[in-house]
Amino acid sequence: xxxxxxxxxxxxxxxxxxxxxxxxxxxxxxxxxxxxxxxxxxxxxxxxxxxxxxxxxxxxxxxxxxxxxxxxxxxxxxxx
Numbered sequence: 708x709x710x711x712x713x714x715x716x717x718x719x720x721x722x723x724x725x726x727x728x729x730x731x732x733x734x735x736x737x738x739x740x741x742x743x744x745x746x747x748x749x750x751x752x753x754x755x756x757x758x759x760x761x762x763x764x765x766x767x768x769x770x771x772x773x774x775x776x777x778x779x780x781x782x783x784x785x786x787x
Contacts, residue, residue, distance in 0.1 A: 719759045724752050 717723060728748060735741035744751060758764035 719756055721752065721756055724756055724759075728752055 728744075728751070732741055732745065736745065755764065
């Protein structure tokens with residue numbers, strides 16, 4: 708594995724997380740999840756930064772577009 712000097716510090720930086728949050732929310736501001744996040748986004752970014760630095764961050768379950776994985780949807784269509 709190749710190591711990059713201070714990469715983790717740059718990933719965990721408040722400015723980086725803020726930029727990523729704004730980019731991720733493009734086109735989602737009108738959704739319920741987007742509204743919840745942006746209602747308190749600064750606190751969420753600070754919490755995420757702290758959890759990343761402490762090593763306590765655990766990502767949630769992946770949410771598939773359309774509600775379920777493509778393989779499952781294909782299996783249902785094929786009667787499997």
